[in-house]
Amino acid sequence: MDNEYLVKASVDELTQGFLFDEKKNGYICLVCNQVFEDGVIYPFENKLYEARKAIRVHIQAEHTSMFLYLIDLDKRYTGLTETQKELLQCLHMGLSDKEIVQKQKGGSPSTIRNHRFKLREKEKQAKIFLAIMNSLKKHLDKNDDELISIHKGATMVDDRYVITKDEEKKVLETYFKNGLDGPLSTFPSKEKRKIIVLRHLLKRFKKNEIYTEKEINETIKPVYDDFVTIRRYFIEYGFMERSKDGSQYWLKD
Structure with missing residues (x-):
């Protein structure tokens, strides 16, 4: 996940949707990373808000709620099945077991209670696991510094993404x-090396x-003649997104 603030936020901060960053002297929105500087007054719909209140108003106005944002994250981040996500959304709406059964058009109240x-x-x-990981934090942080981060749009996250900084350096030296x-001497065939390149x-x-597609091609071509392959892999590996007609490309957040 590329959003560093989202990764380092505590459970309470994830729930409220923001954290305070001392270096920026402001509150950071965990969804869009917008900064609300402490001590500054922010206007919104003919009202003035101090930073902490302003970021709450911002989250509700721009992102609706952290619950909806978090539950919409990929399964590799939430660990939730589609059934569990649907049930949680129903509970968030305040539906009773009977109403959930009616909404889902199947099952029984006892099944919902079991879920x-x-x-x-x-x-x-999760609480026990967090406590265990918290106890190991000092040791984990030391080892994590050796690994490169996984981009948010990564597809099928597996051992391909277990890449150390030293490994990344060696691969880049080999292919550049x-x-x-x-220029890129050749495009690697091994998955992990592809990701690094x-x-x-x-x-x-x-x-x-x-x-535009032309701009993507022109940027890649001086580095590697087969720019079509690189462009395709940018999309396939979740580094970039494109419009349905293929006329526009952009980096995935």
């Missing part, structure tokens, strides 16, 4: 023989900018 029980058990297990700003090539593009 709720399993969710409660999952919550207890004339320096990291030079694609990550590096992606640095030639800017966030929050829309590119």
